[in-house]
Amino acid sequence: MSINEKELLRSAARLVDDGLMAFAALDSALVARWRYGALAQWIPLEQPICSATPAFIGLETDLLAMQDDAKTTFALPKIGLSALKGQADKISMEVFWRSCDETYLLVISRLGAPMELEFELTKQIRARRIAEDNYRLAKEQMIEKQQLIDLVIDHAPAAIAMFDREKRYIFATRRWSEDFGLGREPLLGRSYKDIPPFAHAPHLALLDECLSGAIAATGVAPIEVADGRREWARFDHQPWRRTDGGIGGAIAFGELLTETVENRRELENRNADLVRANEELEGFASIIAHDLSAPLRAIQYALDEAKKSPRDAGDHTSRALAHARRMETMLSDLLDYCRVGGQRASFAEIDLVGLVGEIVTSLPGADRFDIRVCGAPQVIRAAIAPLDLALRNLLDNAIKHHDCGHGVITISVVNCADVWEITVADDGPGIDPAQHDAVFKLFQKTAASRETPGSGVGLAIVKKTIEAQGGAILLVSNPGAQRGSAFCISLPKSQQSDATLHDQEKLGFVHIL
Structure with missing residues (x-):
């Protein structure tokens, strides 16, 4: 064999090895080897895309493979053995079969053939593998980001919901569902107006204002939530915009304020009670200064007169006792008045x-x-x-x-x-x-x-x-x-x-x- 033929054979072998390594990393491929014109070896890599009958091994045949369903036969071109007379015992050939983008590629390497096709196939395989790796990485990153978003939505300590222009739910935090009695029922795609408490006209009007570009907010207002509870709450609605600047929908922020309202009312009631108590205290001071002091003065006068006129002491004492009984009645009635409203x-x-x-x-x-x-x-x-x-x-x-x-x-x-x-x-x-x-x-x-x-x-x-x-x-x-x-x-x-x-x-x- 000449030096050129040996070098060509070594080059072909290197190319075959490179191609085999590339094919081994793919999902489906096979390698077939011929020696002396006969099928010598059939190697499926990963998931085989076709199979060979064992009876073909060792036979000189042009048949490369037959699919299991026997509907398709793949043929190999004739090998011109006569072109290499005396070298038949040294001839080897490998065939790579690969499904790429639903197009079957058949690559034949043999002694004396240019290897451009193997180079091109290897480039395609590597480019596809890079693209597949990039796609897989992007998909994993997208899934990871979505999981992170879902985690934030699920555990955000605020009642937040997002709607599209048709007032349908895009997402809602768990706090939104819990605060407004929606349970764990799926909200995605459901209409805002079909779910209490937001089916009421004031809330729909707020959402309409928001979708027109305004920032709409409720004051503290009573609502009946989906599970029948009555609560006090406030809502803020803000529009969200698409990349083109148009209004894509609304974001609603809700806050339950029932406890705050009740505390505020309790404070106001206590203040009102304090005002009433102060007014009553002032009234009592006036009563003590005037109404209760009158019988006291009368008692004092009667006793003074009794002291001055011992002969009439009995009459004066009787009048003093009458005023004392009147004062006792007034004090008793005053105590009854003070007890009113205690419970x-x-x-x-x-x-x-x-x-x-x-x-x-x-x-x-x-x-x-x-x-x-x-x-x-x-x-x-x-x-x-x-x-x-x-x-x-x-x-x-x-x-x-x-x-x-x-x-x-x-x-x-x-x-x-x-x-x-x-x-x-x-x-x-x-x-x-x-x-x-x-x-x-x-x-x-x-x-x-x-x-x-x-x-x-x-x-x-x-x-x-x-x-x-x-x-x-x-x-x-x-x-x-x-x-x-x-x-x-x-x-x-x-x-x-x-x-x-x-x-x-x-x-x-x-x-x-």
């Missing part, structure tokens, strides 16, 4: 006819009056203690201050939306409108009632008791036009909570920035 009264079913009957039997002079209960229903559910106290005082006043000693007292009840309206009306002399406010103050008596027993605390206690339960009392009387007085009481049908003291208008709702 919520219990609610119960109340038979008005039965309750009035029990009260009447304990009131002096009630047997001289025609006391009637009218209206429907006559059995109501209300706070029993305040109603008992109010009816007892109002009936007692109507009897004591009646100018005829007998008459008609009517108790009526009206069923309103949230309250019972109970009216106690008499046919007595009435009360001057100028004194309507004064009769509800401590130790205040009208000119006509000053000669009757009592300290003038009863109506003040009634008013404070009713208002402590969230109710109200109103006096209607005009003696110049008609005889009689009517005291109208409104009592809540259910236990009032502090949460009802402030409404939505005070806290605000929608504000467009």
Whole structure:
């Protein structure tokens, strides 16, 4: 063999080795070797793309391979053995078969053939492998970033949701789902307007404002979340933009403020209680300075007179004792007034006819009056203690201050939306409108009632008791036009909570920035 032939053979062998190494790194390939014109070896690499019948090994054949389904036969061109006479025992040939981009490439290397095709194939294989590596790396990075985004969305300590222009969910944080009662149901692709609490018109209007380019925010507002809870919350909506500058949708930020609102209300209630306490304290100071000091002065005067005139000491002492008893009554009534509102009264079913009957039997002079209960229903559910106290005082006043000693007292009840309206009306002399406010103050008596027993605390206690339960009392009387007085009481049908003291208008709702 000439030096040129040996060098060519060594070059061919190196190229074959390079090609084999390249093929070995691929998903599917095979190598077939021929010696002396016969199929000598069949090597599938990784996943074989075709197979050879073992019977072909050692045979001189042009058949390269037959697929398992026997539908396709691959043939090898004739090898011109005559061109290398005397060298047949040294001839070897390798065939590389590779599926590349769904195109089958057949590369033949043999003695004396130029190897450009092997070079080209190796370049294609390496370029494809680099591209595949880059694609795999990019895919892994994308998956990693998506997992990181999902982690942030799932554990973000804020209620955030993102929507497209059709108001469909793009994503929502776990906090959003938990705070607004959405559970773990999938939100992606669902419409904003189909899921409470955002199906309501104010929220949809905010989203529309946002999609037009505005930054929209609610004030603190009551909402009913998807699981039925009532909460206080605020929302901020901001538009997000695409790369071309157009509005792609909206991002919503939500915040539950129920605890904050409740704390604020509790603070306001405590402040209001403090203001009332201060006002009452000032009133008590005035009472002590004036109303309670009057009987004290009278006692002192009577005792001084008794000392000056021993013969009349008995009369003066009797007057001093009378003033002392009056002062004791005033102090007792004042203590009763102070105890009002200390706790919520219990609610119960109340038979008005039965309750009035029990009260009447304990009131002096009630047997001289025609006391009637009218209206429907006559059995109501209300706070029993305040109603008992109010009816007892109002009936007692109507009897004591009646100018005829007998008459008609009517108790009526009206069923309103949230309250019972109970009216106690008499046919007595009435009360001057100028004194309507004064009769509800401590130790205040009208000119006509000053000669009757009592300290003038009863109506003040009634008013404070009713208002402590969230109710109200109103006096209607005009003696110049008609005889009689009517005291109208409104009592809540259910236990009032502090949460009802402030409404939505005070806290605000929608504000467009």
